[in-house]
Amino acid sequence: MTEARKLAAILVADIVGFSRLTASDEDRTLARIRTLRSDLVDPTIAVHRGRVVKSTGDGVLSEFRSGVDAVRCAMELQAGMIERNSGLPAERRIELRIGIHIGDVVEEADGDLMGDGVNIAARLEGIAKPGTICLSEDVYRQVRSRLDLAICDLGERVLKNIAEPMHVYALEAGTPPRHEPPVLTGATPAPLALLDKPSIAVLPFINMSGDAEQEFFTDGLTEDIITDLSNVPGFFVIARNSTFAYKGKPSDVRQIARDLGVKYILEGSARRSDKRLRVNVQLINGSEGGNHVWAERFDRDIADIFDVQDEVTRRVVEAISGKLGEKNIIARSRPSNLEAYDLCVRSRGKCNISRSDNSEACADLERAVQIDPNYCEAHSNLAISLLFGWIIWGEPQIPGRAKALMHAQRAVEIDPGDSHAHRILGCVQLYERNWDEAKFQFDVAVRQNPNNADAVAWMGELQIYLGEPQAALMACAEALRLNPGPPGWYFWIMGMAQISSGHYEEAVASLSREETYGTGSREHLIAALALAGRVSEAQEEARLFLAGNPNWRFGDLAANSPFRSMSIAQPFVDGWRLAGLPE
Incomplete structure (x- = not known):
C-alpha cells in the first residue's frame, strides 16, 4: 500500500516523570505501565473507535475519526487515572498529559502517521499540565457544542518548532463527559413498541x-x-x-x-x-x-x-x-475449513474503519477464498472490501472494481438463498451504474431476509441516486427500526435523502451526529449547512475538510457518484457552491 494523505484527530499521551518512576523502581513501574496499557489505555481507545498508531515506554500516539471521539477517550483515560491513583502517595502516582489536534497527516504503508497533525498534537501534550488535556482550536470548535465540558481558554501559545502561535484550550481531569446517545431532533425518542410477532x-x-x-x-x-x-x-x-x-x-x-x-x-x-x-x-x-x-x-x-x-x-x-x-430455519452455506472461517470472521467490519484495515481485510479474505473456494461469505465480504477500496479509500479502480463484481457474483452462484450475498451484489451493481440490477438484488435480499437492515438501508441509498428521496426516507426509517443503534452510515444516507427532499436542517442534524460526523459524510454536511442558510458554518467546515482533502473537487464527486442523472445531484452541487468548495 502506498502512503495516503487524510484528515484525522490525533491524540498523544505521555506519562509524567517516567524517568523518575523507573529510577526508583524500574521493574514495578514497567509492570504497572503494562497493566495500564492492557486494562485502561488500549481498551478505552478501542471503545472510542480509535487506533493505536505507535507506543513507547512512556507514551502512545493514536488516531480517531473525529475530535469528539478523541476528547471523550482522553477524558475517560484521565478519569481512569484518578481512580487508579486514589490512595497512592504522590511519588508512586502515574499521571498523564494529553494533547489533541485535528490536522493533515500522511499514513505510510506500515500504518504509521507523519505530518503537522502529529507534530502539533505532540507539542500540545508537551505543554499540558499533569492530569490535563490540551486542545487545538480546531478540536475546540468541533467539541464545544457536542460535549458538556468545562473548557479553559489558554489563549495563544508558541509551540516548539511550530511556525505560527496557536490558540490552545485545556480540560481539567475529573468526571468523564456525558454519554447520552445523540438524537435526531431535540425530542426524546419514544419507546419502541413490541411488534405482533416473535x-x-x-x-x-x-x-x-x-x-x-x-x-x-x-x-x-x-x-x-x-x-x-x-x-x-x-x-x-x-x-x-x-x-x-x-x-x-x-x-x-x-x-x-x-x-x-x-x-x-x-x-x-x-x-x-x-x-x-x-x-x-x-x-x-x-x-x-x-x-x-x-x-x-x-x-x-x-x-x-x-x-x-x-x-x-x-x-x-x-x-x-x-x-x-x-x-422454520432456512439453511445457508457453511465454510468447509475452520482456518478460512477464522480469516473471514477476523475481517468482518474492517472495510469501514480505515484504508489499512480494509487492506488487511482484503488480504485475509483473498486467503480465505483460496483455502475454501466455495465459501459464500468470504466471496461477499471480499467484494465489499474491494468496492470500498476504490469508492472510499482511494485504491485504484483497476483491478479492484472488476474483482469486486466477480466475487459478488460468485457468492450468489454459490448460495442463491443467501441474503447477505444478494445485498453485496446490489452494492457493487449500484456503483457499476446498473441501477435496475441493483434494485433487483436488494429486493431479493430483503425478500429472503426481512431483518436484513443493511439491505434496507442500501435500498435507501439507491433510491437517492434514482431521485426518489421520499422512498429513501421510508427505507431509512425501516432500517432504523431493525437496527435502532446503527453504524454512522445509516444517518449519512438519511442526511443525503433529507438534502434531496429539501429538509436541510434535518439533514444537518443527521450528518452532525457523533457516529456520522468525521466520516466520508463530511462533504454532505457542508452542503446541508449551506442550503440551510448557515453559510459561515459551512465555510468553516469546508476549511477543515479541505485541510485534509486538498485535491477534492465537487465536480469529480458528483460525476463519480452513481446518480441516474446529474439533475438529481443538483441540490448537493448548489450547496457546495454556496460553501465555496472548489469545483
Whole structure:
C-alpha cells in the first residue's frame, strides 16, 4: 500500500516523570505501565473507535475519526487515572498529559502517521499540565457544542518548532463527559413498541477463553447466530450493531428489551480451548420480569461449531414459537475449513474503519477464498472490501472494481438463498451504474431476509441516486427500526435523502451526529449547512475538510457518484457552491 494523505484527530499521551518512576523502581513501574496499557489505555481507545498508531515506554500516539471521539477517550483515560491513583502517595502516582489536534497527516504503508497533525498534537501534550488535556482550536470548535465540558481558554501559545502561535484550550481531569446517545431532533425518542410477532435481540456472547485473541471468534459466533435467527420466517431480529453496543457493559435484560423493542433476549458465553468448544446459552423473556425460558450448555469438538450454531437457532425457535425449529430455519452455506472461517470472521467490519484495515481485510479474505473456494461469505465480504477500496479509500479502480463484481457474483452462484450475498451484489451493481440490477438484488435480499437492515438501508441509498428521496426516507426509517443503534452510515444516507427532499436542517442534524460526523459524510454536511442558510458554518467546515482533502473537487464527486442523472445531484452541487468548495 502506498502512503495516503487524510484528515484525522490525533491524540498523544505521555506519562509524567517516567524517568523518575523507573529510577526508583524500574521493574514495578514497567509492570504497572503494562497493566495500564492492557486494562485502561488500549481498551478505552478501542471503545472510542480509535487506533493505536505507535507506543513507547512512556507514551502512545493514536488516531480517531473525529475530535469528539478523541476528547471523550482522553477524558475517560484521565478519569481512569484518578481512580487508579486514589490512595497512592504522590511519588508512586502515574499521571498523564494529553494533547489533541485535528490536522493533515500522511499514513505510510506500515500504518504509521507523519505530518503537522502529529507534530502539533505532540507539542500540545508537551505543554499540558499533569492530569490535563490540551486542545487545538480546531478540536475546540468541533467539541464545544457536542460535549458538556468545562473548557479553559489558554489563549495563544508558541509551540516548539511550530511556525505560527496557536490558540490552545485545556480540560481539567475529573468526571468523564456525558454519554447520552445523540438524537435526531431535540425530542426524546419514544419507546419502541413490541411488534405482533416473535422478537429477539442476541447480546454479544462473553469470551471465557482467557485469551483476548479469541474475542473475534466469540463475536463471530454471536454474529452467525443473529444471521441464522434473522432468516427464520416471521421472526423480528435486532441487527448486530445495535446489540453490540451493550458489549462489555453491565446488562439489565429487561431494560435492553425495552430499549430495543423486543420480547426476548438471548445471551451466552463461549470458551475455545485447543480443539474443544464450550457454549452456554440462555433465552430470557425480557418483557415479563426477565424470566428464563430456556438454557443449555454445549460441549463439542471445535469442528462442530456450525452444528452448535444450528442447534442453538433451532432450540430458540422451538422455545419461542412452540414449533419444531427444523421446519422454520432456512439453511445457508457453511465454510468447509475452520482456518478460512477464522480469516473471514477476523475481517468482518474492517472495510469501514480505515484504508489499512480494509487492506488487511482484503488480504485475509483473498486467503480465505483460496483455502475454501466455495465459501459464500468470504466471496461477499471480499467484494465489499474491494468496492470500498476504490469508492472510499482511494485504491485504484483497476483491478479492484472488476474483482469486486466477480466475487459478488460468485457468492450468489454459490448460495442463491443467501441474503447477505444478494445485498453485496446490489452494492457493487449500484456503483457499476446498473441501477435496475441493483434494485433487483436488494429486493431479493430483503425478500429472503426481512431483518436484513443493511439491505434496507442500501435500498435507501439507491433510491437517492434514482431521485426518489421520499422512498429513501421510508427505507431509512425501516432500517432504523431493525437496527435502532446503527453504524454512522445509516444517518449519512438519511442526511443525503433529507438534502434531496429539501429538509436541510434535518439533514444537518443527521450528518452532525457523533457516529456520522468525521466520516466520508463530511462533504454532505457542508452542503446541508449551506442550503440551510448557515453559510459561515459551512465555510468553516469546508476549511477543515479541505485541510485534509486538498485535491477534492465537487465536480469529480458528483460525476463519480452513481446518480441516474446529474439533475438529481443538483441540490448537493448548489450547496457546495454556496460553501465555496472548489469545483
